[in-house]
Amino acid sequence: MAVVETAKRFLASFDRPARILVAVSGGSDSKGLLLALNEAIEATKPTQFSLAACTVDHALRSESAEEARGVAAFCESLGVPHMIARWDGPKPRTGIQAAAREVRYALLADAAQRFEASSIVTGHTFDDQRETILMRTQRGEGPGAAGMADATLYDRRIWVLRPFLTVDRTAIRTFLTDRKVGWFDDPSNVNTGFERVRARAHLAFSPETGAGAWDARSRARSSVAAAALLERHVRVHSALVAEVSPSTAGQCRDIDWRRALLALTTVIGGRAHLPAAETVERLVAFLEQETPGRLTAGRVVFDRRSTGLYLYREARGIEDLILQAGQTGVWDGRFLVRNDGEGPLSLTVEGGRGPQHERLIAAGLPPGVAGRASLSAPRIVSRDVKNVASATIEPRIGLYDTFLPGFDRIMADRIAGLFGRERYLPPPVHDLLTEMER
Template identity: 70%
Template sequence: MAAEAPAPTAVVETAKRFLASFLRPTRILVAVSGGSDSKGLLLALNEAIEAAEPKRFSLAACTVDHALRPESAEEARGVASFCASIDVPHLIMRWDGAKPPTGIQAAAREARYRLLADAAERFEAGCIVTGHTSDDQRETILMRMQRAPGASGMASATLYDRRVWVLRPFLSLDRASIRAFLATRDVTWFDDPSNANPTFERVRVRTELAQSPRAEEGAWDAGARARSSARAAGFLTRQVRVHAGLVVEIPLALADHRDNVDWQRALLALVAVVGGRAHIPAADTVKRVAAFLQEATPGRMTAGRCVFDLRASGLYLYREARGLTTLTLAGGKAATWDGRFHVHNGASTPISVAAEGRGGPQQQRLIAAGLPPGVAGRASLSAPKVLSGNGESVASVTIEPRIGLYDTFLPGFDRIMADRIAGLFGREPYPPPPVHDLLTEMER
């Protein structure tokens, strides 16, 4: 039996295998913070490209300066110098503006990916790669398990904002291996002091894992999740209709599947989309919904901003007519209304988007589509209506259903289900990743 490859060799070989997974030549943008993981990723990819793929790939790098510490600007300049030393073009993107008093890590994450995506466009890169490791994966799984049983880990490929794929080639490597690799190249790194601050959840989970290394064992499998998503997509294809992006219609025969985990995932995803939410309902909400459907008595209940309207003809889901705000949009601008619709104002003057209310044209369209009049009437109360400044309806505006569950971050292992939901709501499929992934292997 061959001996296990030394850590430095394993790191470069992992980079080579990652390059071999690409479907076509491309430029790769590496997110480099200056820590060991991202520096190791950049250096390993650079060596792998020089050794075997100099004509198919090129690298660029980006450091996001969150401007949260006085030292961050100098650290970013240090990364720029390192990139210059290996002839990799580099860009510093700074998170300017006021920072939120709470939820700073979540806000920093959102800003980081937005700025990385902007840098990818400037470099004309085909993807972004990050240095997440198996250590990060274990922490993520345990964090999500503590919030909700059956939660997933990080995907090796995630689509950001429907425009660029973020790839994580080092999820199979541990941090110690990467640091050993950097040591053989005499490359140093710095550690963000927030990585030792117990105020943050990830730091507390890291400590827990150090004390109990098997804490997250058996938690999650990416292949199983992808297969579950494919089965959920099958349920959606066979059993679900969506009317005008407003009403989800499900036949009562689906009650036979109420205990099926894949069908439950599909249903909860639909609830999130109808309610304009970026996450599936919380556990207590799921229990209430399950009890309502289990009883199978015609009636209505509201959960997650979504009305569950159970009738002899089927189950209908639509947005509850509460908490509907008015969006004012300047000419040429775009924004999201109610978390459910992406609106672009093609006019030169401002417009407003508000709920249609009772008796509008959408109600008649839903009735004409065969929906019960009561469902059509209630669902149309939350339909979007576009008004010009003088109160007249305008046509130079595009409105597209938004799928908050996937439009910002779409894990690759959920792509089949996401594409099916997009189709039901009248949207084009999401762009596929630039590499062979779990789903391309399943589709072969």
């Protein structure tokens, strides 16, 4: 059957034996994935792969606990170790689906560590892919907007794999029905207050809308090209200033260069998402003028001079971060900070004319650029006169540090290198970029 054959091909893509954690909600997609993987392993590689499963109980409905116990019983019948991870505590009144997604992946990553699994798999289908593409199109996302990747690195520590992105839900449900396996239907799937539900209804009414406009291979090629442009034209100083060579003038309409520049903008600005389409158009109009001047967009100053284009964080809206001894936090979205001292400390702005300013001057940056950029540089201040402040500060790449789509890995690695960071963890499976690197 196509569902099981897809699972077999997925297992064949691994470069070594592995334990896989399956995220199982009790719905048809995830139960079908678990069952198909279990059959595929038994039929082809029983000594090379093993499964574990985790059900995240978001505790948003009274029935969720009972449904999770039902999944546990199903996993036990297959001989698959299973655990329930519950989202305890207060829930936000708005943005509940986004918050639930963040919690879900964090709990799944913890479960994977507990089971010593090398990856997490989820039951996202071709139907989910079509919905995602439609939603991102309707939002008017800027260049590089795409569907879901079949592999995504979460939190810089574990890969989330989606082997069923080419399989439609009807095939999975037929597979389950043939095996006489039932499933739960989450009532939130018909709540039109959620964007995905509205997209699903639109696609049901307009079935000609599909995923044909999304080509993962083209996105991967674009990421490779963008990485090469970054290597050729960009230097980053002290994780504060991106210096772009003047030879890039006039290239802002090139889609690969725009993606590279917008990724830099996002990191310099401490954001997790690329700028909105209207911001992109305003920036492109500024860059096309090719005359000296400054523009602020996405919390980033674009300072164009005869020597090149300089990007640095605008010096406003930067809040202090207070950390107790041993605590870790994120300052301004740009730096991950760990308090290594014995007393509390705060992260604030340098304010100019400090060590960071001197480093930027020594790097050969124009004094005006160095002065403005250092206004938003981090400074450690002890909050306890009895203890000397000590902290580890690492540049944070908000665009990729939580969720890195596999087809952007080459570009993400190049950006990480520019900011003095190690490369990201490679995926455990052969992907598009693996083919391109050969």
